[in-house]
Amino acid sequence: MTASNETAEGVSRLRPRRSCLAVPGSNPRFLEKAQGLAADQVFLDLEDACAPGVKEKARHMIVDALNTGDWSGKTRVVRVNDWTTHWTYRDVVTVVEGAGANLDCIMLPKVQDAAQVQALDLMLTQIEKTMGFEVGRIGIEAQIENAKGLVNVDEIAAASPRIETIIFGPADFMASINMKSLVVGEQPPGYGADAYHYILMRILMAARTHDVQAIDGPYLQVRNPEGFREVAGRAAALGFDGKWVLHPDQVAIANELFSPSQEDFDHAEMILDAYEWCTSEAGGFKGSAMLGDEMIDEASRKMALVISGKGRAAGMQRTTTFTPPQS
Numbered sequence: 001m002t003a004s005n006e007t008a009e010g011v012s013r014l015r016p017r018r019s020c021l022a023v024p025g026s027n028p029r030f031l032e033k034a035q036g037l038a039a040d041q042v043f044l045d046l047e048d049a050c051a052p053g054v055k056e057k058a059r060h061m062i063v064d065a066l067n068t069g070d071w072s073g074k075t076r077v078v079r080v081n082d083w084t085t086h087w088t089y090r091d092v093v094t095v096v097e098g099a100g101a102n103l104d105c106i107m108l109p110k111v112q113d114a115a116q117v118q119a120l121d122l123m124l125t126q127i128e129k130t131m132g133f134e135v136g137r138i139g140i141e142a143q144i145e146n147a148k149g150l151v152n153v154d155e156i157a158a159a160s161p162r163i164e165t166i167i168f169g170p171a172d173f174m175a176s177i178n179m180k181s182l183v184v185g186e187q188p189p190g191y192g193a194d195a196y197h198y199i200l201m202r203i204l205m206a207a208r209t210h211d212v213q214a215i216d217g218p219y220l221q222v223r224n225p226e227g228f229r230e231v232a233g234r235a236a237a238l239g240f241d242g243k244w245v246l247h248p249d250q251v252a253i254a255n256e257l258f259s260p261s262q263e264d265f266d267h268a269e270m271i272l273d274a275y276e277w278c279t280s281e282a283g284g285f286k287g288s289a290m291l292g293d294e295m296i297d298e299a300s301r302k303m304a305l306v307i308s309g310k311g312r313a314a315g316m317q318r319t320t321t322f323t324p325p326q327s
């Protein structure tokens with residue numbers, strides 16, 4: 001019996017993004033150091049981590065870092081400035097013309113509606129055609145950072161086949177809704193419940209509806225790994241695919257929390273094998289089967305595909321083998 005190679009619909013084309021490392025595009029030391037960290041994704045930032053006076057220079061530093069650095073094993077993303085600034089088009093032209101062959105996605109911050117995604121999509125298509133790149137290969141990551149973006153999140157997630165992720169941006173979001181807190185990612189005092197639950201679930205529903213990934217944004221208390229673990233653990237428990245990391249200490253925690261445990265991964269693989277066996281001729285074409293004391297059916301298979309897909313994307317190896325029951 002061989003393990004099923006099937007994955008949940010769409011999961012196979014999604015990249016691992018358990019840890020998404022923010023790297024200021026204007027800082028050569030960080031651009032260098034990021035290459036050696038075990039983050040699934042890096043995003044080289046032209047937006048809030050770059051002061052206005054260095055944005056122009058940072059565009060060229062990012063192009064150089066993408067073309068000459070060793071980013072193997074990582075999804076390479078550049079965050080451009082949002083469409084309400086005057087920087088966006090030049091960010092996109094300089095970075096994609098200069099390093100499009102070594103770039104996986106553009107991250108667009110403060111997205112408010114589908115038109116903003118479509119504008120970026122059109123620009124990317126023109127640059128890809130001009131440069132002779134494969135049209136449509138470069139993806140888009142959309143950050144939801146204000147009330148309007150959240151209200152329109154469904155149309156944003158559906159705005160372009162290039163969309164790969166919907167990202168919650170808590171810092172800008174907290175400011176935009178007048179939340180009474182200055183500690184990004186932590187609960188505002190005086191509420192007594194999870195103030196982010198609705199926002200996270202709204203983003204997650206849009207992402208799952210349109211088969212894209214849901215990513216949680218930054219936790220700014222970089223010297224508080226336990227606080228990071230708690231906040232990241234909440235997003236992971238809901239079903240988010242990953243979280244931003246701002247510090248090397250946050251990378252391993254995110255990779256751990258957004259991967260299934262070995263036990264869950266093994267169990268999921270066993271469910272897939274048992275289901276494949278029971279629905280085959282050898283298993284009598286049955287729609288359900290027993291795996292130990294557990295009855296499994298098509299719904300169990302779907303849940304197992306999610307865990308298995310995340311584990312396989314994270315490079316996990318199973319430690320158990322399925323043996324069909326003897327009749």
Ligand code: GLV
Binds near residue numbers: 109145169170172217
């Ligand atoms: C990220 O961009 C945030 O605003 O939290």
Ligand code: MG
Binds near residue numbers: 048145
């Ligand atoms: Mg932001």
